């Protein structure tokens with residue numbers, strides 16, 4: 093069975109990483125227009141870099157939880173495409189062999205001039221130079237609001253081919269990810285949502301299991317692989 097899974101911030105919540113739209117979420121503590129747009133980076137790169145340094149340190153201190161580990165187990169038994177909106181590396185550290193980061197990754201830096209990518213240092217400085225083209229045009233390899241998500245061709249193909257699409261820990265507020273269930277469903281996939289609460293695009297799913305990901309995801313994976 094071909095399975096495409098999309099994860100959001102909710103799968104990392106029980107690892108201690110903040111989600112975005114909860115009452116104590118990241119977008120309650122920081123304005124998106126101050127830290128998560130190209131305009132913000134042009135206006136005050138230091139503020140943006142400090143925001144991602146803080147998130148990079150939190151992600152490095154966090155541990156993968158039972159939900160991340162269950163998806164790694166699933167990959168050993170089914171044709172699984174794992175797409176994440178998250179920028180932490182908890183899926184990789186849980187052992188998932190292939191993780192498609194559509195919103196980029198905290199542990200990568202990139203060059204705005206030549207597109208080169210390299211492992212990000214723990215803290216990034218505005219004066220960092222690109223190791224490939226030597227220009228001072230480095231930035232976090234994060235997809236900001238208004239920018240085009242990464243790997244979309246591969247993701248649309250995986251949604252097209254999926255027999256089962258599963259969204260885990262995402263509120264369904266941000267496109268194109270919020271449209272994935274509808275797209276997969278139109279192409280014949282069964283759509284399942286594993287979340288703490290019903291998402292904004294709940295109508296696009298055939299089934300829903302509500303509860304903490306560290307319980308619902310291992311239970312679901314065990315139901316598939318025993």
Ligand code: APR
Pocket residue numbers: 099100101102103105106111112113114117177178195260261262263264265266286287288289290291303304305306
């Ligand atoms: N188990 C399962 N689900 C959970 C848990 C948990 N322990 N804790 C929270 N959730 C659910 C919430 O109910 C919510 O629906 O996770 C979802 C988190 O929603 P958001 O905070 O909106 O995060 P996400 O959907 O990943 O945001 C998508 O928006 O701001 C951008 O780029 C950012 O990738 C992010 C995108």
